[in-house]
Structure formats: structure tokens, C-alpha cells
Amino acid sequence: MRDVLFLPLADGVELAVAADGSAAVGDKPGDVVSAPTDVVAYFAARVALLELLSVGAEARAVVLQNFIADDRWEALCRGVERAGRELALSLPITGSTESNFPTVQSALGVTALGTVASQRKRIGMTPETARFAVIGRPLVGAAVLAQPEWVLPLSLFAELLVSPYVYELVPIGSKGVFYEWTGLLAANRLRFRSCSCPLSLFSSGGPATAVLISYDPAGEPKLKQQAGRLFFPLFAER
Template identity: 30%
Template sequence: MQRDISIVDLPSKQKLIIACDSSGGIGPKARDQVSVSGEIVGKLGVRVALMEVLAVRATPIAVVNTLTVEYEPTGKEIISGIKQELEMLDLDVDKVLNGSTEENILTGETGVGITVIGISNTEDLRLANSRAGDILTAIGIPKVGEDVLDSKEEVIDLDTMKKLIKLNYIYDILPVGSKGIKYEAELLADMNNLNLDLVETDIDLQKSAGPSTVLLVTLPKNRMTDLQKVIYKPINLIGSLYSIT
């Protein structure tokens, strides 16, 4: 089992963190299966890759969009959505954002690829920091397709991530996408060389969480109340981690 990021060692004792996301058939074009604005496509697409980079406490330094649509009007709308998300992180959009659009072929369906590159000092990188006895919680509710747009109060966003990475009692953060909570929870336990004890919950642990609508986080069990005081999205206990015997 492997996390959805690539890590590249640099000679300067730093690491590059690379994450990407793609979508197809979602957008404003005639043949799209889910009809949404280009702006929404851009916002959600870049958010997924940004979440992966931020989750390990890396700083985004480059964002590349590869769009299979024309710049005017669809690509322009998608890029506008991307820029809005980057501005939420106080990034210099003109410096970090680059990309390409399809200007040779007329397309009837929206396709988007986004890559985010981050950088971190080796000692600051947060990967596999959980310990035996930590609890595992899910922030947000799994949503996919049109449900994402109808349930904004139940899905995580960059404001949620910005709060989490500032909390010193949060250890691992793992965005959940199409593979569902159970898969990512097992991955997190495996990364830490620990076992996972799932608890009963009303959340569907197998359901796709679409464009990273859920974050898994580990923390000491006595800090759950503290977490609930600062995060205003749904928080559900998923299980606990214990040592492999």
C-alpha cells in the first residue's frame, strides 16, 4: 500500500513532494456527465492535490494545470477556480501557476489534470508520525459527484487543512478520495507499522470520498475535545491504532 504522493530527495537536505489529480466528464461542456461550472472544476481539482502536499506539512511552490479544453472560455474559467484556491493559501499565483490548454482540437468533454509540487525540510516532513494508542478520526463526510456541491458544510476545505496543520497534537493527516475511508485508514496504519481497530460508525467506510471530501487524522485520545473546539466540520471516531505483537 502506497500513499498518493511522490517524494524526491534534494541535495540540500530538503524534499520535493509531488501530488496530482485528474477529472474527466465533469464540467460545463455538452458531453460532460456532471454539469458544473469550470470554476468549480478548477477549485476542487487543485484542492485535492494541494491537500496531499499540505497534509505532510510541505509548502506548495509550483502548480501545473494540463487542460484538455480550449482556453476561452472553459479553460479560463477552470484557471480562475484554481487561482481562487491558491489565493486562500496566500501564494503568489503569478509565480507558482503554469499550464497548457488544447487549442488545436475542438473538444466536447472537459478533462483536467493538475500537479502540485511542494518543498519541505526533511526534519519538518510529517509522514508516519502516529503512535500506538492514538485515535483515528474522519473529518468530513464522504461525498461524490453532485453531492459535493450540495453539502459544502459537510466536506473539508483548505480552511480546515490550514487549521489542522497548526495543531501540534495532530500527527498524521491523510486525505481520502475515491478509495474510501477504510482503505486509507488501513494504509495509514500500515505506514506506521501499527494495527487498526475500527469502531462502529454511521459513516460508510467504503464509499468514495470524491475530490478529497474527508481527512483522516490521528491524535491522542485525550485531545478529541480540543479538536472539536476548533474544527467545525463533522468529526467522527473511526478507530484506534495499536502495536503489532
């Protein structure tokens, strides 16, 4: 199941809504993982935006729910703007801040809003002949900041998004590669018995540090060239 809500608008166009939340990551004493506020917002925004773009939607705006502090608003916006910039997007930002009561841990919600033509949704497009791969390494928590070289660059995601060889893209979430792979198979009514991958199939992907793709085998050399060492094949047993 894709983590995007679709609502009909008019003339075959739908509103697409994707969201992500972050808690206990930031610069407060009670936070479990220490990170600058703008970095927290950047990674939360990338999850929501990647979910939105991967289903074929065009991003239109971002909504922030700031439970950190009033004086963090500008830093949060900078993080969102950075994610947008790396995806060649310039998006309006609105939202709300909890300014009545102080919090002991950082918490943030990011919602990305977009539109998509009903006939252009990028869902259920993977044929039986497709191959699969994970681009990037699933990371979570402090590992995200400690191993930036394994995090999928948003510029590479943008390239994959327009590649003629890629059928579908699915950001890896907290349930890991196997969960996203089985969801992709179900959406396409494909049946495989098992799979293997050089990566752990069950490690959390945290803030979408990796993405699962289904692709045309003819494009494998090009995709490997684009992704370099971030390309991890997922072998499916039929």
C-alpha cells in the same frame, strides 16, 4: 501509501509532487456532472494541494493540463487561485492547453509542486496511543455541489495542519475511508483488527471533501470544537 512523489534535490531537501485529475465534470454537453469550469479547477486543485501539504511540504507552484478548451484557461486559473487563497497561498500557475482538437467532455489535470526537508516529512508519526477521526463527509459527483455544508473547508484544514494535537492528515480519496486508514496504519506499522465510523467506510471521498486524522486523545475536546458537526470519530479495535 501517500499519493505524493518525493525526489531528492540537495542539502536534505526534496521535491514533492502531488496530482489530481478530473474528467466528465464541467459545462460541456457530454459531461456527466454539470459544474462551472472554475469550480472544477477549484476541487481538483484542492486535492493536489491537500495531498502536498498533508505530508509537510511547502507548496511552490501549480501546473494545469487543460483538455477543455482554450477559452477556459482564465476560469481554470481562478479556481486554482481560490483554493490557494483559502489556504493562505499565492502560487504561480503554468501549464498547457489542448487547442488542436475539440473535446466532447471536460478533462483537467492539476499537479502541485512543493519542497520539504527530508527530516520534516509528516509521514510515520502516528503512535500506538493515537485516536482517529474523519473531518468532513466523503462526497462525490453532484453531491459535492448539493451538500457544501459537509465539505471540509480549506480554512479548517489549515487549522488542523498546525494543530499540536494532530499527528497526521490523509485526504480521503476515491477508495474511501477504510482504504486510507489501512494505509496509514501500514505506514506506521500499527496493527488493528477492525474499525467503525458513523460514516460509510467505503464511499468515495471525491475531491478530498474529507480528511482522516490521527491525533492525541488529550486534544479531542479542542478538535471537536474546531470541527463541529464535521467531526466523525473512527473507533479502532486493537
